[in-house]
Every structure is written in C-alpha cells, then in structure tokens.
Amino acid sequence: MEDNLFISNFRHMVIKKIIINVLIITIIVFILDFSIGKTLRYFYFKETSGLHYRTTYSFDSTKAEVLIFGGSRANRHYVPQVFEDSLNMSFYNTGRDGNGIFYQISLLKSILKRYTPKVIVLDYVGGFEYDAESYDRMSSILPYYGSHEEIRKTIESKSPYEKVKLISQIYPFNSKILTIAIGNMEINKKREIDDKGYVPLFTTWNEKIDSQNIELINDIDSNKINAFRDFLILSKKSNIKVFVVFSPIYLKMKNTPGIEICYNLCSSEKIPFWNFSEDTLFQNNNKLFSDIQHMNNNGAIIFSKIICEKIKNSYQYSSIKK
Amino acid sequence: MVFTSLNFLIFFPFLIILYWIIPNKNRWILLLISSYFFYINLKPVFALLLAGVTLSTYFFTSLINQNDSDSRKKMYMRINIMLILLPLFFFKYFSTINNEIFNLLEWLHIRWPLPEIKLILPIGISFYTFMAIGYTIDVYNEDVEFEKNIGILALFVSFFPLILSGPIERAKNMIPQFKSNKKIDYNMVSEGFKLMLWGYFMKLVVADRMDIYVDAVFKNISHHNGTSLFYASLLYPFQMYADLGGYSLIAIGTSKILGINVMHNFNRPFSATSMSEFWRRWHISLITWLTDYVYTPLSFNLRKYKIGGIIISLMFTFLISGVWHGATLNFIFWGLIQGMFLSFEALTIKKKELLETRYNLKKKFLYTIGGISFTFILFAFSQVFSKVSNLSDAFVVYYKIFTTSGSLFIGQPSTFIFSILGLLMLLLKDFTDEFTPEKFLLFNNKSKMVRILSFSIIIIIILLIGVFDGGQFIYFQF
Numbered sequence: 001m002e003d004n005l006f007i008s009n010f011r012h013m014v015i016k017k018i019i020i021n022v023l024i025i026t027i028i029v030f031i032l033d034f035s036i037g038k039t040l041r042y043f044y045f046k047e048t049s050g051l052h053y054r055t056t057y058s059f060d061s062t063k064a065e066v067l068i069f070g071g072s073r074a075n076r077h078y079v080p081q082v083f084e085d086s087l088n089m090s091f092y093n094t095g096r097d098g099n100g101i102f103y104q105i106s107l108l109k110s111i112l113k114r115y116t117p118k119v120i121v122l123d124y125v126g127g128f129e130y131d132a133e134s135y136d137r138m139s140s141i142l143p144y145y146g147s148h149e150e151i152r153k154t155i156e157s158k159s160p161y162e163k164v165k166l167i168s169q170i171y172p173f174n175s176k177i178l179t180i181a182i183g184n185m186e187i188n189k190k191r192e193i194d195d196k197g198y199v200p201l202f203t204t205w206n207e208k209i210d211s212q213n214i215e216l217i218n219d220i221d222s223n224k225i226n227a228f229r230d231f232l233i234l235s236k237k238s239n240i241k242v243f244v245v246f247s248p249i250y251l252k253m254k255n256t257p258g259i260e261i262c263y264n265l266c267s268s269e270k271i272p273f274w275n276f277s278e279d280t281l282f283q284n285n286n287k288l289f290s291d292i293q294h295m296n297n298n299g300a301i302i303f304s305k306i307i308c309e310k311i312k313n314s315y316q317y318s319s320i321k322k
Numbered sequence: 323m324v325f326t327s328l329n330f331l332i333f334f335p336f337l338i339i340l341y342w343i344i345p346n347k348n349r350w351i352l353l354l355i356s357s358y359f360f361y362i363n364l365k366p367v368f369a370l371l372l373a374g375v376t377l378s379t380y381f382f383t384s385l386i387n388q389n390d391s392d393s394r395k396k397m398y399m400r401i402n403i404m405l406i407l408l409p410l411f412f413f414k415y416f417s418t419i420n421n422e423i424f425n426l427l428e429w430l431h432i433r434w435p436l437p438e439i440k441l442i443l444p445i446g447i448s449f450y451t452f453m454a455i456g457y458t459i460d461v462y463n464e465d466v467e468f469e470k471n472i473g474i475l476a477l478f479v480s481f482f483p484l485i486l487s488g489p490i491e492r493a494k495n496m497i498p499q500f501k502s503n504k505k506i507d508y509n510m511v512s513e514g515f516k517l518m519l520w521g522y523f524m525k526l527v528v529a530d531r532m533d534i535y536v537d538a539v540f541k542n543i544s545h546h547n548g549t550s551l552f553y554a555s556l557l558y559p560f561q562m563y564a565d566l567g568g569y570s571l572i573a574i575g576t577s578k579i580l581g582i583n584v585m586h587n588f589n590r591p592f593s594a595t596s597m598s599e600f601w602r603r604w605h606i607s608l609i610t611w612l613t614d615y616v617y618t619p620l621s622f623n624l625r626k627y628k629i630g631g632i633i634i635s636l637m638f639t640f641l642i643s644g645v646w647h648g649a650t651l652n653f654i655f656w657g658l659i660q661g662m663f664l665s666f667e668a669l670t671i672k673k674k675e676l677l678e679t680r681y682n683l684k685k686k687f688l689y690t691i692g693g694i695s696f697t698f699i700l701f702a703f704s705q706v707f708s709k710v711s712n713l714s715d716a717f718v719v720y721y722k723i724f725t726t727s728g729s730l731f732i733g734q735p736s737t738f739i740f741s742i743l744g745l746l747m748l749l750l751k752d753f754t755d756e757f758t759p760e761k762f763l764l765f766n767n768k769s770k771m772v773r774i775l776s777f778s779i780i781i782i783i784i785l786l787i788g789v790f791d792g793g794q795f796i797y798f799q800f
Contacts, residue, residue, distance in 0.1 A: 014506050014507070014508045014511075015342070015506065017508055018508060018511055018512070021512070021774070024774055025774055025777050025778055025781075028774065028775070028778040029778050029781050029782065032778060032779075032782050033782065033785060036782065036786070132791070133791075135791075136791030139790075139791065159328070161328040161329075164328065165328070165790075168785060170782070170785040170786055171785060171790075173786075174785060174786065174787070174788065174790060175736060175740065175786075175787055175789070176736075177786055177787065178735070178736040178739060178740075179736060
C-alpha cells in the first residue's frame with residue numbers, strides 16, 4: 001500500500017515536472033513567436049521593392065485600368081509601355097512567380113473590394129490537375145490572411161489546419177526573412193527592374209526547341225476548375241473585359257489536356273481564349289526567349305503589341321470605348 | 323500519418339496522455355490500435371498486407387516452435403521468408419519488371435499500349451518485411467522465443483514510429499519492452515522530446531531546404547553545368563542524412579516518450595575517416611541487419627576462402643543493400659561500389675594500421691581531416707547512382723562534372739542561403755558532439771535556462787526557415 005502511494009506520488013511529481021517544463025517552453029515560444037512575427041509583419045509591409053512589395057501593391061494599392069494576372073510568364077510577357085501607349089489606359093502587371101489560379105482569384109477578390117479595373121488579361125498558367133504544390137504556393141498570400149477577409153476561404157483550402165497554423169505570427173512569414181530584409185534595402189531597387197510589375201528578362205536562349213508530351217498524372221482538381229470559373233464569372237459580373245491568353249512558349253507540346261479544359265471553360269462563359277502555344281512567329285525564333293518558359297524583353301514587346309491589337313479589335317474592347 | 327503532418331502533432335499528445343494513464347497491461351493494445359490507426363490512415367488497403375505478413379510470420383514461427391526436426395524448422399523458416407518477400411518483390415520491382423517486359427514486347431513488335439495501371443508501393447513494406455524476416459530467423463536460431471501473443475507480434479511489426487522508415491528493429495529488443503512494466507521516467511521523456519525536436523530541425527530546416535536545390539539540379543541534368551552538378555552531388559549526402567537521420571530521431575524520440583528504447587540509426591557519419599567506419603555510422607539498423615542475417619552467415623560459410631570469402635560476402639551484402647533500395651541498375655551499381663570500397667579497405671587494413679601506428683597518424687589533425695574529407699568525397703560520388711533515375715544519367719552527371727564548368731546555379735538565393743545555414747548548424751552540432759563531447763552543450767547543458775532557451779530557439783528557427791510544405795521523407799520510397 002505504502003509502495004503504491006510512493007509510486008503514485010513519484011509518477012505525479014514526474015508528470016508535474018514535465019507539464020511545467022512544457023508550459024515554460026510554450027510561453028517562451030509564444031512570446032518569441034509574437035514579437036518576431038510582429039516585427040516581420042511590420043517590415044514586410046514596409047518593403048519598397050521586390051516580390052513582396054509588388055504583391056502588396058497589387059493587393060492594396062493598384063488602381064490601374066488594365067491588369068495582367070498570372071504567374072512568372074505573365075510577369076515577363078506583358079510590357080506596360082506597350083499597353084499604355086496602345087490602349088491609352090493605365091497598366092499594372094500583377095503576375096507572380098510560381099503562383100497559379102488560387103493566387104489569382106484571391107487577388108481579384110481583393111482588388112474588386114477596392115475598385116473595378118476595365119480590362120484583365122489572365123495569362124493561362126496551365127495545369128488543372130491536382131498537385132499539392134499549387135496549394136503550398138498559397139503561402140505567398142498568407143501575410144494578407146488577417147487583413148483580407150475575402151481571401152480566407154481560399155487560403156483555408158490549403159489544409160484543414162491552416163487556421164491553427166495561422167495562430168503563429170511567424171508562420172505567414174516562414175522562409176521570407178531574407179526577402180523581407182532585402183526588400184527594405186535601397187540596393188534592391190537597382191537589383192531587379194520593376195516596371196509597373198513587369199520584370200523583363202534580357203538573356204537569350206540558345207538551345208534548339210524541345211518537344212514534350214503533356215500527360216495528366218493526377219486527377220483534375222475541382223477546386224482549380226471552380227477557382228478558374230469563379231475568376232471569369234466574377235470579372236464578367238463586374239463588367240470587366242477579360243481575355244485569357246496562353247502566351248508563347250519555346251516548347252512543342254503534344255497532348256495538352258489543360259488547354260482543352262481552359263478552352264471549354266472560356267467558351268462556356270463566352271470569354272475569348274487566345275492560344276499562342278503553337279505560334280510559329282515565336283517558336284521559330286529562339287532569340288525571343290530567355291528560357292523555354294519565358295520570353296525575353298524583345299519577345300515580350302512583340303507579343304504585347306500583338307495582344308494589344310487583338311484587344312483593340314475585339315468586340316469587348318469596342319464596348320469599353322462606348 | 324506522417325511525423326511532419328499536423329495530424330501527428332495533434333494525435334501524439336493525446337496518445338502520450340492516454341498511454342501513461344491506462345494500466346500497464348493494456349498499453350501494448352493501445353499502441354497496436356494506434357499503429358494500425360496510423361497505417362490505415364495512409365492507405366487502408368495496405369494495412370491488409372501488413373496484417374497478412376504478421377499472420378504468416380505468426381503461423382510459421384509457431385510451426386518452427388512446435389517442431390523438433392531441424393530440416394522441418396528450416397523449411398518453415400524458408401517458406402515464411404519467401405511468402406513475406408513476395409509482396410515486397412511484387413510491389414517494389416513491379417515497374418522494373420513491367421518496363422523490361424514492355425521493352426521485350428516492343429522488340430518483338432507485339433506491344434499494344436493500353437492505359438497504364440498505376441501501382442503504388444505500400445509504404446514501409448521494405449522495413450516491416452525485414453523486421454518480420456529478422457524475427458523468423460531469430461526464432462529459428464532460438465535467439466528469441468516464439469511470441470505466443472499474436473497482438474504483441476503484430477505490434478512489433480507495425481509499431482507506428484518505426485513502420486514507415488525504420489530503424490529496422492529486432493524482436494529481441496522490442497518485444498520484451500512491449501511486455502515490461504513501464505513507469506514514466508522524466509529523463510527518458512525529456513530525452514525523447516529533445517531527439518524529436520532535433521529530428522524536426524534536421525528534416526524541416528536542413529533536408530527539405532536542400533531538397534529544393536538538389537532536386538532542381540538533378541531533375542534537369544541536361545540543363546546544368548559540371549559546377550552545379552558537383553555542388554548538388556556534395557549536398558545530396560547531407561540531405562539524405564538530414565532526411566533519414568531526422569526521421570529516425572523523431573521515431574526514436576517518439577518511442578522514448580512512450581518508454582521504449584529504440585536503436586540509433588546514425589552516429590555522426592560525416593566524422594568517419596574510412597568507408598568501413600562510415601558504414602558503422604550510417605543507417606546502422608539496416609547495416610547491422612544485413613550483417614547479422616546476410617554477411618555473417620555467408621562469410622562463415624565461405625571462411626575457407628579466407629580474405630576471398632570476406633570480399634565475396636561484402637560484395638553480396640552490399641548488392642542486397644542496393645537491391646533493397648531499388649531494382650534498377652543504378653542501385654545495383656551503387657551497392658557494388660560500396661562493396662568495392664569496403665573490399666579494398668579489407669585488403670589494405672593491416673598495412674594501413676601499421677602505418678598509423680608507426681607514424682602515430684590517428685592523433686594528427688591533418689590525417690583525421692584528410693580521412694574525413696576523402697571518405698565524404700567517396701560516399702558523395704557513389705550517391706549519385708542512388709539519386710538519378712537510371713545508370714546512363716549517372717554517367718552523364720560524372721561526364722559533365724569532369725568536362726564542363728561555368729557559374730554555379732543559385733536558384734532562389736534564400737533557398738541557397740538557408741540550406742547552407744541549416745547545414746552549418748547541423749555539422750557544428752555533430753562535430754562538437756564528436757570531438758568535444760563535454761563542451762558547447764545546449765540541450766544537455768547544466769543550466770536549465772540554457773536548455774529551455776535552446777529548445778525554444780530551435781522551435782523558432784523551424785518556424786522561421788523550416789520548409790512546411792516540403793516533400794516526403796526520401797526513404798518512404800524504399
């Protein structure tokens with residue numbers, strides 16, 4: 001009996017000691033997380049150049065009449081000067097490296113809370129199949145979770161525990177500390193040219209054109225389809241003229257299931273879809289590319305002029321003029 | 323349920339509380355339920371395979387136990403080994419065999435491509451199959467007693483911290499612990515948390531960050547120059563170490579918190595000064611398993627060939643190790659290269675020791691550093707075979723390393739800088755633990771304040787620069 005009491009007391013003491021230590025560590029981590037997270041938030045929104053700055057500007061400040069949406073290809077393929085001169089409207093390129101339709105729909109919702117642009121060019125990013133990376137990439141909009149209610153639902157589709165993870169103040173800024181530091185430095189403005197969101201490339205791709213058989217590996221992701229459709233519907237409802245574009249690529253693609261899906265979605269919403277994936281003007285000229293995915297500045301200027309002409313010739317554009 | 327998922331971090335604290343509240347006699351049942359719950363949530367159908375391996379092992383080891391005739395015992399052991407190896411061979415080598423048959427059909431012009439059927443490898447199959455084989459051989463050799471309680475045997479095969487990537491444990495160590503009367507021990511729990519935390523650091527801060535760079539280079543071999551391929555080849559062993567080593571530490575820590583001691587899987591491998599020492603420090607559970615069940619019996623049978631027998635045994639053991647990792651030629655080549663390294667060392671060991679004694683080399687700093695560097699370079703270069711998808715790619719990598727140069731691919735500068743930072747922290751800890759074990763203690767510092775702050779800062783570093791959306795553990799594919 002005495003033994004049992006001793007064992008019970010001993011066990012009680014051990015558990016108490018473990019709980020106290022876990023509590024102390026939790027409190028310290030909480031304090032550090034709060035203070036470091038808040039500091040990172042402060043400096044994130046104080047950035048004056050770079051990727052984060054362009055994202056914040058797209059979410060919170062731009063009032064441009066023409067907006068470009070998309071990933072890194074959008075970011076490198078649409079030249080502001082060409083659009084402004086040709087369409088006589090203000091322009092901003094919101095394209096962000098590595099981000100897909102979840103980023104674009106979140107951004108559109110946030111922009112529409114502030115104002116209504118006149119023209120949107122959505123550069124088709126491709127891939128409607130499920131891949132975990134598309135959800136992971138939403139980490140780029142986590143800093144806006146708290147201040148933009150309209151994007152919360154999209155972010156929460158990232159994982160069932162996203163809300164729990166966002167209790168941490170550091171989590172939205174995970175892996176961003178260096179970019180935040182650099183974004184607050186003056187030198188960064190010289191490091192990367194940022195012309196109204198457009199980030200030009202100046203190198204030339206010297207290799208022969210490759211061919212690739214695009215196959216669906218995973219199932220089609222209904223979240224992506226819905227987000228894409230929502231993007232088109234929301235733009236249409238807001239009276240924005242939307243054009244979906246597959247900009248040139250230095251790759252001969254066989255079998256492109258994503259393009260077919262994109263085409264069907266656009267035609268069901270009566271939105272023009274311009275596919276340049278097989279345009280020989282670009283595919284026969286490696287000098288217009290910087291790598292297989294991205295055109296260089298020369299290619300982007302030629303392409304932007306073509307797009308502007310197509311916009312001007314479209315019936316949607318004539319309704320803007322009216 | 324994977325250690326790096328939030329599901330696990332929610333599941334585990336509940337398990338700890340429940341485990342230490344319930345009476346000792348019921349704890350193994352809770353662990354068994356948790357293990358199957360853990361596994362079923364990965365892919366329910368594969369739990370049937372796991373149960374099948376357990377049932378087969380139980381049935382045949384009971385026959386081994388009941389029979390007195392050695393020939394019959396041997397027959398039952400062999401039947402069980404063959405039976406439980408069948409699913410491993412089928413799932414693991416399905417694609418390779420498939421491709422070879424397709425190639426043959428194409429060669430015969432009778433290939434008619436139909437929609438492909440995708441078959442996924444049951445996760446952890448290589449690990450639990452080896453554990454079940456080890457137990458079967460141990461029962462046959464009478465190294466362990468036949469376990470009458472099928473539940474305990476099922477727990478040994480499916481124990482959730484180990485099932486996905488090891489360490490490949492032995493029945494002799496685990497089964498008595500499942501049955502023993504356990505009391506909660508502060509030091510063990512605290513040690514468990516420390517190991518888990520460092521494991522998370524290794525996986526999330528080091529391995530997954532490096533993976534971004536290494537994968538970017540190795541998945542595009544044709545687009546990268548020799549400089550980048552050389553750098554990525556040097557990083558890959560560190561990534562492997564941080565990945566499997568990190569997983570192992572989380573597994574060992576998880577078990578410790580539940581009062582169960584599991585063998586260590588790594589012992590600061592990059593401090594090794596020779597390949598034979600390296601293989602005593604790297605993936606210890608697999609190597610000791612292969613030593614006990616393949617190398618030792620084989621070298622005993624070949625003892626009349628003296629050093630020749632040892633070399634044949636070494637080559638064969640590492641060939642098995644290569645095949646265990648994958649059925650492709652590059653893994654076989656990888657295994658043979660390791661066997662060659664060790665054979666060369668076995669042939670020259672006496673001369674080397676003589677030189678070391680004569681010139682007191684082991685105490686010379688430069689000799690140690692030279693040995694560490696040379697061993698690392700040998701291992702890193704052989705690992706190229708395990709990283710690429712086929713043998714010709716490996717040769718392309720070597721060719722480019724020696725014939726092309728140019729500027730180093732940096733990719734995302736933050737990825738590059740974070741991976742270097744993480745690696746330096748990892749190596750700093752490993753080298754201080756190896757060469758100055760009593761100094762620079764953080765987790766084990768005498769001051770409670772230092773210990774607690776170390777814990778907290780590591781958590782903050784993980785939050786700041788850990789990769790939360792990273793890939794799976796590398797060894798899940800094996």
